[in-house]
Amino acid sequence: ESIPMKSLNCYNDYKSQVTCTWMEHSEAHDLVGMILYRRNEDMFCKRQTENDLHEAPDIYVHWVCRNTTEYFGIGVDDFYGFRPNKVLQAELDVDLFQNVQPLPPQNLSVGSMTSGDFLLTWRTADGSQGLGNALEFEVTYKREWESWEEAASLLLSNTTSCSLSREDLVPGSSYIARVRARPGRDSGFSGQYSEWSTEVSWKTPEAGLQPRNLRCLFNGGDRLTCSWEVKKVITTSVLFSLFFRVTPASEEEECSPVHEKTLPHTPYVVQSCEIPVSNSSSQSQYHVSVRAKTEEKLIEAYKNIQVLPPANVSVTTTENQEYELRWIKHKFIHNYSITQRYQVKYWENNQYEKVTYKVQENRPACTDCRQKHLTPSLIFR
Structure with missing residues (x-):
């Protein structure tokens, strides 16, 4: 019910005068005004001002309308109505067969085939079966995380099934498909697509650890962008790179840099590179x-020597009342004469935190541990 009709109130003096009040939205009034009539006769209406209403301005235009009549009584029906002050009308001659929009296909389902392909099936909606074989169908499918703008599309006629080759699907991915119908181009009918059917989903089996979904797109100018997908956890140990040849006889080149983007809700990442x-x-x-990129790191042997610990460490008391530590030094390959530096530690038993250090240059013995530096009758290590 419109605002004017909702707000319409009429009363009379049961003698000669009928009075009605109503309102309309001010923005609507600026575009098209409404005229109140009684018994198909226009009533005289006057716009009420804020002073008349004793209220603050609002978004509505308020009206008071009056009319005179001689007919009152039980059984006398007064019908009131509104009409716009402009002719608002549109007309169209409709050819049923040239303005067809079928109902969405029903019962869309998916099943796997022994070949590894997937079969989509559906049926024409009950209300559109009169179109018979006049319909053609559009099937679109995509991975769950992709947008429908990126979806693959197939146009089919005279069938209610569609086989999707496993070669066209990415292993280990979750897919969604939908289908819609429209009159076929050669059917004698024309119109527009139906709404989309309900969606159906399925998952393709995994296919090992190989890079998947390698594809390349040329921008028509100076860039060929290639992308592929690999398991994210592998990329922590293996770096993948894109290699290319401009001609079969040309030298292989490596593309750089490689960019990486995480795929939502999957254990894969998308890597890409521009050639x-x-x-x-x-x-x-x-x-x-x-393929996996070969990584190498130069580690020079002569700069990264870690000698084996000295062997046969022993301690003896000398004639000068000193303690002498002796050991056998580590020998290098080919008896290379490389200076070795020794660090001697000694401490009172069970008190390792009080270690005493002594550095010894290239001598497999230490004689500075004099007896006077050590407490008698204690065990040292």
């Missing part, structure tokens, strides 16, 4: 491959 294209008109066939 510069200098002359697409003369060479348009590129060979690309993704």
